[in-house]
Amino acid sequence: MLMRTDPFRELDRLTQQFFGTTGTWSRPSAMPMDAWRDGDMFYVQFDLPGVSPDAIDLDVEKNTLTVKAERRPAQRGDNAEVQLSERPLGVFSRQLFLGDALDVEHITASYEAGVLTLTIPVAETAKPRKIHISGGSDHKELQA
Numbered sequence: 618m619l620m621r622t623d624p625f626r627e628l629d630r631l632t633q634q635f636f637g638t639t640g641t642w643s644r645p646s647a648m649p650m651d652a653w654r655d656g657d658m659f660y661v662q663f664d665l666p667g668v669s670p671d672a673i674d675l676d677v678e679k680n681t682l683t684v685k686a687e688r689r690p691a692q693r694g695d696n697a698e699v700q701l702s703e704r705p706l707g708v709f710s711r712q713l714f715l716g717d718a719l720d721v722e723h724i725t726a727s728y729e730a731g732v733l734t735l736t737i738p739v740a741e742t743a744k745p746r747k748i749h750i751s752g753g754s755d756h757k758e759l760q761a
Contacts, residue, residue: 648709659719659737666731675719682713
Protein backbone atom coordinates (compact mmCIF):
# COMPACT_ATOMS: atom_id res chain seq x y z
CA MET A 618 0.00 0.00 0.00
CA LEU A 619 1.20 3.52 -0.75
CA MET A 620 0.90 6.18 1.90
CA ARG A 621 1.01 9.95 1.60
CA THR A 622 2.32 12.17 4.33
CA ASP A 623 1.68 15.60 2.78
CA PRO A 624 -1.19 17.16 4.80
CA PHE A 625 -1.69 20.00 2.28
CA ARG A 626 -2.18 17.55 -0.58
CA GLU A 627 -4.77 15.72 1.50
CA LEU A 628 -6.51 19.05 2.23
CA ASP A 629 -6.51 19.84 -1.51
CA ARG A 630 -8.00 16.42 -2.27
CA LEU A 631 -10.74 16.87 0.33
CA THR A 632 -11.51 20.37 -0.96
CA GLN A 633 -11.76 19.07 -4.52
CA GLN A 634 -14.09 16.30 -3.42
CA PHE A 635 -16.24 18.71 -1.41
CA PHE A 636 -16.59 21.23 -4.24
CA GLY A 637 -16.90 18.56 -6.91
CA THR A 638 -13.85 19.49 -8.98
CA THR A 639 -12.27 16.02 -9.10
CA GLY A 640 -13.00 13.93 -12.14
CA THR A 641 -14.04 16.96 -14.18
CA TRP A 642 -13.17 16.08 -17.77
CA SER A 643 -13.86 19.50 -19.24
CA ARG A 644 -11.51 21.43 -16.93
CA PRO A 645 -8.56 22.49 -19.11
CA SER A 646 -5.16 22.38 -17.51
CA ALA A 647 -1.84 23.76 -18.69
CA MET A 648 0.87 21.47 -20.01
CA PRO A 649 4.58 22.17 -19.43
CA MET A 650 6.32 23.61 -22.47
CA ASP A 651 9.80 24.56 -23.72
CA ALA A 652 10.40 26.74 -26.79
CA TRP A 653 13.59 27.80 -28.57
CA ARG A 654 14.98 28.95 -31.90
CA ASP A 655 17.92 27.27 -33.57
CA GLY A 656 18.93 28.93 -36.83
CA ASP A 657 16.00 28.99 -39.23
CA MET A 658 13.80 26.71 -37.10
CA PHE A 659 11.65 27.34 -34.04
CA TYR A 660 10.94 24.37 -31.74
CA VAL A 661 8.24 23.84 -29.12
CA GLN A 662 8.03 20.78 -26.86
CA PHE A 663 5.10 19.80 -24.64
CA ASP A 664 5.24 17.17 -21.89
CA LEU A 665 2.30 14.81 -22.33
CA PRO A 666 3.21 11.58 -20.54
CA GLY A 667 0.59 8.87 -20.67
CA VAL A 668 -1.31 10.50 -23.53
CA SER A 669 -2.03 8.42 -26.61
CA PRO A 670 -1.04 10.11 -29.92
CA ASP A 671 -4.62 9.78 -31.17
CA ALA A 672 -5.79 11.84 -28.16
CA ILE A 673 -3.74 14.88 -29.25
CA ASP A 674 -5.32 17.57 -31.43
CA LEU A 675 -3.37 20.38 -33.12
CA ASP A 676 -5.11 23.31 -34.83
CA VAL A 677 -3.78 26.50 -36.42
CA GLU A 678 -6.09 29.41 -37.16
CA LYS A 679 -4.36 32.50 -38.52
CA ASN A 680 -1.40 32.82 -36.11
CA THR A 681 -2.94 30.96 -33.17
CA LEU A 682 -1.78 27.40 -32.50
CA THR A 683 -4.00 25.33 -30.18
CA VAL A 684 -2.80 22.07 -28.62
CA LYS A 685 -5.37 19.88 -26.88
CA ALA A 686 -4.69 16.50 -25.33
CA GLU A 687 -6.75 14.10 -23.24
CA ARG A 688 -5.36 11.73 -20.65
CA ARG A 689 -7.85 8.95 -20.05
CA PRO A 690 -8.03 6.78 -16.94
CA ALA A 691 -6.15 3.49 -16.98
CA GLN A 692 -8.20 0.34 -17.48
CA ARG A 693 -8.50 -1.51 -14.19
CA GLY A 694 -10.24 -4.67 -13.18
CA ASP A 695 -13.77 -4.57 -11.78
CA ASN A 696 -12.53 -5.34 -8.26
CA ALA A 697 -9.64 -2.86 -8.29
CA GLU A 698 -9.43 -0.49 -5.33
CA VAL A 699 -7.48 2.66 -6.09
CA GLN A 700 -4.99 3.35 -3.31
CA LEU A 701 -3.54 6.54 -4.70
CA SER A 702 -4.46 8.74 -7.64
CA GLU A 703 -2.29 11.83 -8.22
CA ARG A 704 -1.93 11.93 -12.01
CA PRO A 705 -4.36 14.45 -13.50
CA LEU A 706 -6.89 13.12 -15.97
CA GLY A 707 -8.97 14.93 -18.52
CA VAL A 708 -8.38 17.58 -21.14
CA PHE A 709 -5.21 19.66 -21.26
CA SER A 710 -5.05 22.71 -23.49
CA ARG A 711 -2.52 25.36 -24.49
CA GLN A 712 -2.65 28.19 -27.02
CA LEU A 713 0.36 29.87 -28.57
CA PHE A 714 0.22 33.10 -30.51
CA LEU A 715 2.79 32.78 -33.29
CA GLY A 716 4.23 35.96 -34.75
CA ASP A 717 4.45 36.78 -38.44
CA ALA A 718 8.11 35.75 -38.34
CA LEU A 719 7.06 32.05 -38.31
CA ASP A 720 5.77 30.03 -41.26
CA VAL A 721 2.56 28.49 -39.85
CA GLU A 722 1.86 26.74 -43.18
CA HIS A 723 4.79 24.34 -42.70
CA ILE A 724 4.54 23.20 -39.06
CA THR A 725 5.50 19.58 -38.45
CA ALA A 726 4.78 17.53 -35.33
CA SER A 727 6.22 14.37 -33.81
CA TYR A 728 5.44 12.49 -30.60
CA GLU A 729 7.96 10.28 -28.83
CA ALA A 730 8.35 9.13 -25.22
CA GLY A 731 5.52 11.36 -24.01
CA VAL A 732 6.94 14.54 -25.59
CA LEU A 733 5.16 16.36 -28.42
CA THR A 734 7.66 18.30 -30.55
CA LEU A 735 6.57 20.96 -33.01
CA THR A 736 9.00 22.28 -35.61
CA ILE A 737 8.10 25.64 -37.11
CA PRO A 738 10.26 27.19 -39.85
CA VAL A 739 11.13 30.86 -39.68
CA ALA A 740 9.33 32.71 -42.49
CA GLU A 741 11.49 33.73 -45.45
CA THR A 742 10.51 37.38 -44.93
CA ALA A 743 11.91 37.26 -41.36
CA LYS A 744 15.31 35.83 -42.29
CA PRO A 745 18.28 38.20 -42.44
CA ARG A 746 19.32 39.03 -45.98
CA LYS A 747 21.87 41.14 -47.82
CA ILE A 748 20.74 44.20 -49.71
CA HIS A 749 22.91 45.29 -52.60
CA ILE A 750 23.48 49.03 -52.96
CA SER A 751 24.50 50.28 -56.34
CA GLY A 752 25.72 53.71 -57.27
CA GLY A 753 28.73 55.23 -58.92
CA SER A 754 31.86 53.09 -59.09
CA ASP A 755 31.49 51.93 -55.49
CA HIS A 756 29.35 48.87 -54.73
CA LYS A 757 28.45 48.09 -51.13
CA GLU A 758 26.36 45.47 -49.39
CA LEU A 759 24.39 46.08 -46.21
CA GLN A 760 22.94 43.46 -43.96
CA ALA A 761 19.27 44.04 -43.15
